[in-house]
Amino acid sequence: MRDGTSLGGLEAMIFQLFDRIARLCVAIAGIGLVGLIVIFGWLVFGRYVLNDTPTWVEQVALLLVVWITFLGGAAGVWTRSHLSVDFIRESLPPLIRTPLRWVCAIGVLVFGLFLAWQGGVLAASTWPRVVPMIGISEGYRAVPMAICGACTVLFSLFHLYELTKGGQN
Amino acid sequence: KEWRTWAIHPDDYPNVVALNAFAEEVSAKTEGRVEPSVYANGILGAQPDAIEQVRSGALAVGNFNMGPMGEIVPATNVLSLPFIFRDEDQMHTAMDGEIGQQFSDALAEQGLVALSWFDGGSRSFYNTKRPIVTPADMEGLKFRVMNNDLYVQMVDELGGNATPMAYGEVYQSLKTGVIDGAENNYPSFDSSNHFEVAKYYSVTNHLIIPECICVSTTVWDDLDDTDKAIVKEAAMNAATIQRDLWAERSEASRAEVEAAGVEINEVSDPAAFQSAMEPIYARFISENPDLEQLIRDIQAVE
Amino acid sequence: MGLSLLFGMFALGLICGMPVAFALGLATVAGFLYEGLPLFIGFQRVLSGISIFSLLAIPFFIFAGELMMQGGIAARLVRLASSAVGSVRGGLGVVNVASSMLFGGISGSAVADTSALGSILMPVMKEKGYDADYAVNVTVTSSVAGVVIPPSHNMILYAVAAGGISVSKLFIAGIIPGVLMCLCLGIVAYWIAVKRGYPAETFPGWKYLGVATVVALPGLMTAVIIVGGVLSGVMTVTESGAFGAIWAVLVTVFVYRELTWAGFKTAVTSAVRTTSLVMLLVATASSFSYLLTLYRVPDLLATAVTGMSDNPLVILLMLNLILLALGMIMDMAALILICTPIFLPVVVGIGMDPIQFGVVLMMNLGLGLCTPPVGACLFVGCVVGGIRIDQAVRTIWPFYLAILAALMLVTYVPAFSMFLPGLME
Ligand code: NA
Ligand code: NA
Numbered sequence: 036m037r038d039g040t041s042l043g044g045l046e047a048m049i050f051q052l053f054d055r056i057a058r059l060c061v062a063i064a065g066i067g068l069v070g071l072i073v074i075f076g077w078l079v080f081g082r083y084v085l086n087d088t089p090t091w092v093e094q095v096a097l098l099l100v101v102w103i104t105f106l107g108g109a110a111g112v113w114t115r116s117h118l119s120v121d122f123i124r125e126s127l128p129p130l131i132r133t134p135l136r137w138v139c140a141i142g143v144l145v146f147g148l149f150l151a152w153q154g155g156v157l158a159a160s161t162w163p164r165v166v167p168m169i170g171i172s173e174g175y176r177a178v179p180m181a182i183c184g185a186c187t188v189l190f191s192l193f194h195l196y197e198l199t200k201g202g203q204n
Numbered sequence: 205k206e207w208r209t210w211a212i213h214p215d216d217y218p219n220v221v222a223l224n225a226f227a228e229e230v231s232a233k234t235e236g237r238v239e240p241s242v243y244a245n246g247i248l249g250a251q252p253d254a255i256e257q258v259r260s261g262a263l264a265v266g267n268f269n270m271g272p273m274g275e276i277v278p279a280t281n282v283l284s285l286p287f288i289f290r291d292e293d294q295m296h297t298a299m300d301g302e303i304g305q306q307f308s309d310a311l312a313e314q315g316l317v318a319l320s321w322f323d324g325g326s327r328s329f330y331n332t333k334r335p336i337v338t339p340a341d342m343e344g345l346k347f348r349v350m351n352n353d354l355y356v357q358m359v360d361e362l363g364g365n366a367t368p369m370a371y372g373e374v375y376q377s378l379k380t381g382v383i384d385g386a387e388n389n390y391p392s393f394d395s396s397n398h399f400e401v402a403k404y405y406s407v408t409n410h411l412i413i414p415e416c417i418c419v420s421t422t423v424w425d426d427l428d429d430t431d432k433a434i435v436k437e438a439a440m441n442a443a444t445i446q447r448d449l450w451a452e453r454s455e456a457s458r459a460e461v462e463a464a465g466v467e468i469n470e471v472s473d474p475a476a477f478q479s480a481m482e483p484i485y486a487r488f489i490s491e492n493p494d495l496e497q498l499i500r501d502i503q504a505v506e
Numbered sequence: 507m508g509l510s511l512l513f514g515m516f517a518l519g520l521i522c523g524m525p526v527a528f529a530l531g532l533a534t535v536a537g538f539l540y541e542g543l544p545l546f547i548g549f550q551r552v553l554s555g556i557s558i559f560s561l562l563a564i565p566f567f568i569f570a571g572e573l574m575m576q577g578g579i580a581a582r583l584v585r586l587a588s589s590a591v592g593s594v595r596g597g598l599g600v601v602n603v604a605s606s607m608l609f610g611g612i613s614g615s616a617v618a619d620t621s622a623l624g625s626i627l628m629p630v631m632k633e634k635g636y637d638a639d640y641a642v643n644v645t646v647t648s649s650v651a652g653v654v655i656p657p658s659h660n661m662i663l664y665a666v667a668a669g670g671i672s673v674s675k676l677f678i679a680g681i682i683p684g685v686l687m688c689l690c691l692g693i694v695a696y697w698i699a700v701k702r703g704y705p706a707e708t709f710p711g712w713k714y715l716g717v718a719t720v721v722a723l724p725g726l727m728t729a730v731i732i733v734g735g736v737l738s739g740v741m742t743v744t745e746s747g748a749f750g751a752i753w754a755v756l757v758t759v760f761v762y763r764e765l766t767w768a769g770f771k772t773a774v775t776s777a778v779r780t781t782s783l784v785m786l787l788v789a790t791a792s793s794f795s796y797l798l799t800l801y802r803v804p805d806l807l808a809t810a811v812t813g814m815s816d817n818p819l820v821i822l823l824m825l826n827l828i829l830l831a832l833g834m835i836m837d838m839a840a841l842i843l844i845c846t847p848i849f850l851p852v853v854v855g856i857g858m859d860p861i862q863f864g865v866v867l868m869m870n871l872g873l874g875l876c877t878p879p880v881g882a883c884l885f886v887g888c889v890v891g892g893i894r895i896d897q898a899v900r901t902i903w904p905f906y907l908a909i910l911a912a913l914m915l916v917t918y919v920p921a922f923s924m925f926l927p928g929l930m931e
Contacts, residue, residue, distance in 0.1 A: 061775055068781070076749070079748075100556060100562060101553060105782070107779060111782060117526070119523050119524060119526060124522055124523040125523075135522040136523070138518075142522065145532065146535070149549075150531075156546050
């Protein structure tokens with residue numbers, strides 16, 4: 036997903052590992068997206084052809100969307116494709132710009148920590164609750180948030196490391 | 205102390221009017237020690253979220269419907285059984301007495317102090333195709349139900365096709381024929397504008413689900429006995445106000461939808477609908493044997 | 507104090523270049539900590555902000571758009587459009603506005619319009635020599651028509667919040683203002699195209715146009731399935747979105763035979779990327795909105811406004827300004843639910859019909875969807891168009907003015923919104 040050819044040794048290994056993680060996130064989210072479309076096809080088929088609406092589709096779809104969002108979101112941190120307003124920072128003199136880059140990377144890291152932590156808390160607290168109509172634990176809705184948080188932390192640690200080497204943020 | 209109060213309904217709804225009365229009374233009688241403030245329209249989240257917020261003490265009070273409460277307090281699923289109450293009067297008698305106390309105890313285990321019981325209205329079926337007089341009239345019709353297995357089973361046992369769907373989708377889906385009908389009480393049938401597209405309302409009164417004013421246990425435990433008594437009394441008064449306003453509102457909404465050309469009919473044989481529910485009761489009791497006595501007790505209430 | 511902290515943190519996040527979704531989230535965390543509220547509630551809002559049924563249409567339209575692009579549908583549609591109106595200078599800009607008008611009537615979501623039409627039209631516009639910022643500006647601003655032209659989930663939300671307003675009348679009321687808005691945007695799109703000297707092609711002849719039409723037909727069926735599915739009542743908007751995507755796969759694999767496995771994977775990957783960026787933003791914005799609601803920000807604003815003047819014209823103007831400001835920083839659905847009960851009594855008090863206010867509200871908040879710092883359509887448009895937000899914003903103002911002109915007409919001339927519903931009585 037990113038070009039890491041300029042790196043060497045351990046750096047390159049970590050880079051490869053993180054890049055694989057990001058790819059895996061996108062792959063799982065992609066399967067979720069295709070699944071989303073398939074089950075909606077089944078929904079309409081069931082309603083008209085079988086006259087028996089599959090009642091689980093809506094709830095499964097809502098769950099899938101959360102997984103797609105957070106797994107895709109995690110990969111977005113690695114590829115730096117999230118929407119941001121960086122023209123303000125880039126128009127400032129380097130003396131201010133460099134610390135702002137640090138603040139930015141640390142801010143992302145901190146929010147990643149909160150996502151991981153609170154995702155875990157939510158998953159644990161909603162675990163006994165059951166998603167209506169599909170009977171699986173409500174906790175599964177919070178799990179991808181924790182995964183996204185953990186990935187965000189890892190990826191932004193790497194970005195911070197790149198900053199110490201004077202790289203782009 | 206500010207008591208943030210959650211309500212799903214808009215400001216002019218009986219529930220919110222009653223909650224505002226509750227807020228005023230509590231604030232006056234505690235001389236400002238407790239200041240409830242009502243956040244109406246569900247702006248702080250949907251009910252499952254709001255329940256978590258009240259349990260954690262972030263919100264102090266919630267006006268919760270017992271339907272979705274079943275996910276958190278399984279005993280309250282009894283109230284979602286179709287035809288568990290004969291009519292609203294019987295529901296009031298049951299909930300204001302020993303039976304209501306049993307539900308309060310179950311809620312208390314999950315961090316919610318139930319102070320008094322509101323009317324949630326009695327729900328009936330409405331649809332775009334034909335009056336429902338006997339269960340056979342349900343055959344083949346697609347009805348939107350709330351997300352709860354019991355409601356899905358209810359429609360399926362009556363011969364309809366249960367279709368869980370988000371509330372906001374219902375109007376458009378009725379209009380375009382994705383679904384043929386839904387079920388609700390008069391005030392919601394009226395305020396959701398579903399009566400514009402569904403012209404047959406059949407009085408089945410299949411669900412009479414009460415609502416509670418619930419205070420967070422953590423917030424409640426901070427009160428001294430005087431204030432607890434004041435809050436409890438204010439909640440009881442609010443329930444009286446809400447029930448009166450609710451009855452008025454139901455009547456007004458009924459008149460409103462009739463004037464708009466909705467055909468309202470009574471069912472010919474209510475017992476036929478009730479007996480169709482027997483498999484649901486049997487399944488529910490076999491899955492929750494400890495709740496059987498509660499069901500029998502409710503049915504025994506005069 | 508809490509409010510200054512909230513906005514201060516958000517502003518800091520934006521200035522240092524944090525992803526907007528993360529800046530919103532971090533500011534919200536700060537607000538929760540400051541208020542001593544349990545943090546998990548903020549993150550519960552993040553989750554429930556995207557567990558909303560009507561949002562499901564978004565990934566479907568994005569995916570369908572990606573498939574149409576990868577599998578050659580988009581290229582054929584654009585060949586058809588440009589052979590039809592390519593001889594008009596800036597024709598593709600006008601085509602863009604016109605397709606938003608038609609497509610917006612189907613999807614009911616401005617964000618879905620931006621993603622679907624943007625992914626089809628923007629690459630072609632760029633290929634034909636249009637600047638990327640122009641392509642983004644046209645797509646983003648014209649997608650706002652989708653909020654006003656029926657059907658619209660947001661209008662149903664408003665009808666419910668306002669209590670007892672006829673949804674069908676509200677839908678009908680949106681038609682003329684939506685068309686008016688597109689008219690204003692079309693004029694601006696043409697004017698800028700002329701000013702920038704975008705190419706006008708020679709008309710290729712009727713025969714070529716005919717062939718282009720036939721070739722594009724199976725692709726056009728995607729739109730027919732979506733429109734037909736909804737209008738005939740066979741499917742909900744969300745379901746028809748899913749079927750649009752399924753149809754797109756079938757056509758590109760079996761009819762055009764252009765969709766390769768690699769192309770399919772690319773489509774899935776891009777759709778995941780765009781979906782997750784948008785939804786993550788919706789998620790954290792919903793948590794941010796929770797605090798604004800707790801601080802009763804809209805109430806404070808309402809009090810400020812009515813205290814300033816009792817002239818209806820001035821109050822309306824002030825309301826427009828406040829709604830625009832709120833639309834810039836908050837999520838549309840949340841704003842509808844919060845603002846309706848607060849502002850509706852004010853406007854009814856000065857003699858405005860609740861239906862007209864509904865349309866005005868949609869247009870105001872819709873414009874907010876394409877303004878920074880929190881503008882979902884603008885963001886999606888920039889992602890799809892591959893440019894930075896500041897590049898788009900620098901040249902977008904004439905389009906804002908077009909929407910504002912339409913907004914002023916609808917605000918001060920009731921007939922625009924009230925004429926059609928009046929015919930129903
Ligand atoms: Na629309
Ligand atoms: Na905005």
